[in-house]
Structure formats: structure tokens, C-alpha cells
Amino acid sequence: MKLASLKSGRDGKLVVVNRDLTKAASAEAVASTMQMALDHWADAEPKLKAIYDDLNAGKIEGFDFDPAECDAPLPRAYHWADGSAYVTHVELVRKARGAELPATFWEDPLIYMGASDAFIGPRDPIEMESEDWGIDFEAELAVITDDVPAGVGPAQGLEHIKLITILNDVSLRNLIPGELAKQFGFYQSKPHTAFAPVFVTPDELGDAWKDGKVHLPLHATLNGIKIGSPNAGVDMTFDFGRLISHVAKSRGLEAGTVIGSGTISNQGSKDGSCCLAEVRCLETIADGKPSTPFMSFGDRIEIEMFDADGKTIFGKIDQVVKQYHPPR
Structure with missing residues (x-):
């Protein structure tokens, strides 16, 4: 699984990124920030993984992933x-x-x-x-x-x-x-x-x-x-x-x-x-x-x-x- 944070305020906005780093999908339904996901990792990890799998399989269209829009993860x-x-x-x-x-x-x-x-x-x-x-x-x-x-x-x-x-x-x-x-x-x-x-x-x-x-x-x-x-x-x-x-x-x-x-x-x-x-x-x-x-x-x-x-x-x-x- 690959995760990133788009620039948004001090703590960024968590997104799930596909394996080849071309598409991303919002993780808002699971955790709004990386720290929130880590604070509740046992619960968040399988839900984020499900988004990741769907994104790689094309079941979620997502949006174009641009590293220039990224904060530190x-x-x-x-x-x-x-x-x-x-x-x-x-x-x-x-x-x-x-x-x-x-x-x-x-x-x-x-x-x-x-x-x-x-x-x-x-x-x-x-x-x-x-x-x-x-x-x-x-x-x-x-x-x-x-x-x-x-x-x-x-x-x-x-x-x-x-x-x-x-x-x-x-x-x-x-x-x-x-x-x-x-x-x-x-x-x-x-x-x-x-x-x-x-x-x-x-x-x-x-x-x-x-x-x-x-x-x-x-x-x-x-x-x-x-x-x-x-x-x-x-x-x-x-x-x-x-x-x-x-x-x-x-x-x-x-x-x-x-x-x-x-x-x-x-x-x-x-x-x-x-x-x-x-x-x-x-x-x-x-x-x-x-x-x-x-x-x-x-x-x-x-x-x-x-x-x-x-x-x-x-x-x-x-x-x-x-x-x-x-x-x-």
C-alpha cells in the first residue's frame, strides 16, 4: 500500500496512491490525515488497503497523482x-x-x-x-x-x-x-x-x-x-x-x-x-x-x-x- 498527503493546512490531506504512482483516491472516509491513520492503524490499515486494491484494479477511477502537490507524507x-x-x-x-x-x-x-x-x-x-x-x-x-x-x-x-x-x-x-x-x-x-x-x-x-x-x-x-x-x-x-x-x-x-x-x-x-x-x-x-x-x-x-x-x-x-x- 502507498499513502501520501496532499498540501492542506499544517497536517495535509491523506490520499491512497496506486502502485505506479499515477492515480490517487481520497482516504477521507477512513482518516483525514496520516497521523490519524497511524493513531488508529489496526482499524485504518485494512480499510486503506481495500481502497488501494480497488484503485490498482481500476474499480475506483481516482484522480491524477501529482507529486508537486504533495506535502511530506x-x-x-x-x-x-x-x-x-x-x-x-x-x-x-x-x-x-x-x-x-x-x-x-x-x-x-x-x-x-x-x-x-x-x-x-x-x-x-x-x-x-x-x-x-x-x-x-x-x-x-x-x-x-x-x-x-x-x-x-x-x-x-x-x-x-x-x-x-x-x-x-x-x-x-x-x-x-x-x-x-x-x-x-x-x-x-x-x-x-x-x-x-x-x-x-x-x-x-x-x-x-x-x-x-x-x-x-x-x-x-x-x-x-x-x-x-x-x-x-x-x-x-x-x-x-x-x-x-x-x-x-x-x-x-x-x-x-x-x-x-x-x-x-x-x-x-x-x-x-x-x-x-x-x-x-x-x-x-x-x-x-x-x-x-x-x-x-x-x-x-x-x-x-x-x-x-x-x-x-x-x-x-x-x-x-x-x-x-x-x-x-
């Missing part, structure tokens, strides 16, 4: 926790600056709580005041849960995954060092996160969804040039079940919690990277300094994942970096 969430499940990426970043990777990083996930009061849609611009902030994209996967009780184990955690998607976790690289030096986490360096047009249920991924991982490449293209397409199922040190268990160690999670994988990364892969920071680290290791700049105003980033038949699964994230002029 969950426009705002109660909880957004982003991990760094690909420890090979963290190892590379530390190697580029001559720092050792603590052994505990391979045993205990890195996760921070991000801003979830406003996610943005797949075609919304990346609005930034200054290029000097070091504007970077991060192509990631995310899962969305129902209510998760505190203390769940990794296997139990997987049972609470109801939806999956891809996202662009925009990072302001030149603001990060100053924030981390305060030893209090990210804040200004993590602006709005953009999501693909649709969330999908795990069954839509078929055999590609296995062991709490998505075993498919995630493609990142900047200004028409491929930056990378590493396989999300490779080198994922902590699967989503483990991430959920970690986040829920001391408190339960509310329905609609979004948990990110962190930047997809394959060790020594020729398939490239899913963020410019990693590209720059590889250049630093090889040449002593980076040569690839961060994003500039007017740059266009596209992020997409395809199934084994080459069909888009979640739809495309397609954003342009735009200068923002704050009120003075």
Missing part, C-alpha cells in the same frame, strides 16, 4: 529520531580528520532527536540564507512506527514498523563543528527534512525488505550528475529493529514516530556516496584536501529508489536550493 510528527546506522560512513569521516573510531561505535547506535514540527514535501525548495553554511544533502531511508512500548527488543521493534520511505536530511556542514563543540547535539545545523511523495507498507518492497533492511540502491543525483547509488542493505551495521530498540530503551514511542537510517554508505564502494560530506572525505584522504564544493543556490538534488523492474517505489525527491531572505 507526515507533514509534522511527534518524534523524529535520526541514526547513523552505516558506521562505515562515520569511520570514513573520522579518518579524514585523523581521528580514531571508538570501538563502541560498532556496538551502540548513534542517534539524535531532530526537528519534527515541520517536514517538507518532495518538490519544496531547500531555502537557506547563506551558502557559507555548507549546504549538503543526505539521502536516507526511514521507517514509521505505531505505538512502541518501552524496552522492546530488536525483533519486537521490527513488528512495529508500519511504513517505509526515503528522505533528504539536509545538513549545514559548516555549522556542525561549532554545535558539536558545545557537546549538546545538533540544532541550527539541521534544518527542514524533505520526504519522498509516498510512504509504503513493507510488503510493497517484496524480497528487498529483509532482516530489518532495504536491500536496494538509493540513487542521489546533483545537477544531473550521479553522486552515488550505494545499496541500503549493505554495511548497515544496525538494522531498523535495532534502532527502534535503542530509541525505546527508556521510554515508549508514540504512533507516527519516524526513525532514520542516516546517510546510506557502502565501504569502498564504486557506487558513490549519498552525501557531499562523504565525497569530500574521500577526496581529503586521497589528495589531502576536498575539491567538491557544498551545494549552491540553484543546485538541484534528486533522490530516488527503484525496484527490481526499474520502477520508482517512493517517487522522487526533487529539490532546488533557493536563497532565503529573512525579515529585517
Whole structure:
């Protein structure tokens, strides 16, 4: 099943989208918003699935689906926790600056709580005041849960995954060092996160969804040039079940919690990277300094994942970096 939210107020208007992302149908009779559906998932899921099946079978005509009209599928969430499940990426970043990777990083996930009061849609611009902030994209996967009780184990955690998607976790690289030096986490360096047009249920991924991982490449293209397409199922040190268990160690999670994988990364892969920071680290290791700049105003980033038949699964994230002029 595939679900999206059309732009409407702060929380969007929930619609069911067909498998090839060409048609949609209102979900109003079941739930007006994605959060409402997640709050009552046991009741809402089979009713939404019935609409989905009828839409795919042509029993419902629906209307043309336009990603440009989409908000983030969950426009705002109660909880957004982003991990760094690909420890090979963290190892590379530390190697580029001559720092050792603590052994505990391979045993205990890195996760921070991000801003979830406003996610943005797949075609919304990346609005930034200054290029000097070091504007970077991060192509990631995310899962969305129902209510998760505190203390769940990794296997139990997987049972609470109801939806999956891809996202662009925009990072302001030149603001990060100053924030981390305060030893209090990210804040200004993590602006709005953009999501693909649709969330999908795990069954839509078929055999590609296995062991709490998505075993498919995630493609990142900047200004028409491929930056990378590493396989999300490779080198994922902590699967989503483990991430959920970690986040829920001391408190339960509310329905609609979004948990990110962190930047997809394959060790020594020729398939490239899913963020410019990693590209720059590889250049630093090889040449002593980076040569690839961060994003500039007017740059266009596209992020997409395809199934084994080459069909888009979640739809495309397609954003342009735009200068923002704050009120003075």
C-alpha cells in the first residue's frame, strides 16, 4: 500500500496512491490525515488497503497523482529520531580528520532527536540564507512506527514498523563543528527534512525488505550528475529493529514516530556516496584536501529508489536550493 498527503493546512490531506504512482483516491472516509491513520492503524490499515486494491484494479477511477502537490507524507510528527546506522560512513569521516573510531561505535547506535514540527514535501525548495553554511544533502531511508512500548527488543521493534520511505536530511556542514563543540547535539545545523511523495507498507518492497533492511540502491543525483547509488542493505551495521530498540530503551514511542537510517554508505564502494560530506572525505584522504564544493543556490538534488523492474517505489525527491531572505 502507498499513502501520501496532499498540501492542506499544517497536517495535509491523506490520499491512497496506486502502485505506479499515477492515480490517487481520497482516504477521507477512513482518516483525514496520516497521523490519524497511524493513531488508529489496526482499524485504518485494512480499510486503506481495500481502497488501494480497488484503485490498482481500476474499480475506483481516482484522480491524477501529482507529486508537486504533495506535502511530506507526515507533514509534522511527534518524534523524529535520526541514526547513523552505516558506521562505515562515520569511520570514513573520522579518518579524514585523523581521528580514531571508538570501538563502541560498532556496538551502540548513534542517534539524535531532530526537528519534527515541520517536514517538507518532495518538490519544496531547500531555502537557506547563506551558502557559507555548507549546504549538503543526505539521502536516507526511514521507517514509521505505531505505538512502541518501552524496552522492546530488536525483533519486537521490527513488528512495529508500519511504513517505509526515503528522505533528504539536509545538513549545514559548516555549522556542525561549532554545535558539536558545545557537546549538546545538533540544532541550527539541521534544518527542514524533505520526504519522498509516498510512504509504503513493507510488503510493497517484496524480497528487498529483509532482516530489518532495504536491500536496494538509493540513487542521489546533483545537477544531473550521479553522486552515488550505494545499496541500503549493505554495511548497515544496525538494522531498523535495532534502532527502534535503542530509541525505546527508556521510554515508549508514540504512533507516527519516524526513525532514520542516516546517510546510506557502502565501504569502498564504486557506487558513490549519498552525501557531499562523504565525497569530500574521500577526496581529503586521497589528495589531502576536498575539491567538491557544498551545494549552491540553484543546485538541484534528486533522490530516488527503484525496484527490481526499474520502477520508482517512493517517487522522487526533487529539490532546488533557493536563497532565503529573512525579515529585517
